[in-house]
Amino acid sequence: MDHKILQATRELIDEIGYPALTVDRIATRAGVGKAAIYRRYASKAEMAFVATMDEQQVPAWTTTGSLYGDLLALVRVFHRRMATPAARHLAPALINELAVNPELDSRFKETFLAAEQAAFADIIEQAVARGELAGTVDPAMAHLLLLGSLASALYILNLPVDDALVTDLAAAAAAGITALAARHHSASDAVDERR
Template sequence: MDNKILQATRELIDEIGYPALTIDQVAARAGVGKAAIYRRYASKAETAFAATMHDQQLPPLADTGSLHGDLLALVRAFHSRMATPAAHQLAPALISEIAVNPGLDARFQDTFLAAEQAIFADIIEQAVARGELAGTVDPAMAHLLLLGSLASALYIINLPVDDAMITDLATAATAGITALADRHHSDVGRAVEPH
């Protein structure tokens, strides 16, 4: 049933666009009741987000052997989802809805963002294990540095995002995460030094 709902949502967005989309249309196309959709998703925006940008599965974690390589693989995978015409229609609507709906905001944080930040936690853990980072970094900050920058470029500044920019974003995020790890490691070192 989940796949039917998400497929129907994708098809309708392609056919009529996000603004004209209704949950009634999704239910009819998927052959399910509206209640079945609302048990899974709190709103039209969340349903569309799950169908077009987040999907059922996040990109698999690519262990490329380096922090930069892992971040580059991740941002490329997310770019392919975030740069679609449907995502350009949806992102502003979702941001607007989250701003006025605390329940949707909490749900979004606890599901989609938590899953994305878990990927960053794994990437950071691997980089620490390889000796690339002096210590851990808050996955939320790593998420902001990489995917926050990508979202801003795509949806707010409206920059043409090509592979060169994606590579630059991964390079900048790698430098930022490394600097944060170094700073946190040196702060911990100073805190335990005898006075």
């Protein structure tokens, strides 16, 4: 039954968009009662999130052997996913729902954001191992620098995000991550010298 509900939700978002999505339409498409849906999901936004984002894995991307190249490969994959009409409709509603639904906010952080930040942790770890970074950087900060900027461009500023902008975002994030790693490394060295 869960699969039917989530599949119906995805299909309807693609066909009619998130604003026109209703629990009645989902129930009819899935062939289930509304009560079955409400037992599983507290809101339309939560159901749409689970159907379109939470069930999906972090998109596959190919490592390139450089910090900038890995960030560019990752952000290109995320751009394709985040720029869809369904994502553009759902993101503002989801942001609003996260602000008022602590349970959904926790689940969002523990699943979706944690998986994304794990991808950044891998990229940073590989860059440190290659000697590109002076030390590690908090994956949450790297995530904010790259995907936070992409989300802002797509969902808040409504910019026309093309590959040139995506490329610039990757370059800016790589520079920021490199600068943070150097700053943290220098601060760590200064603490060691005082001891």
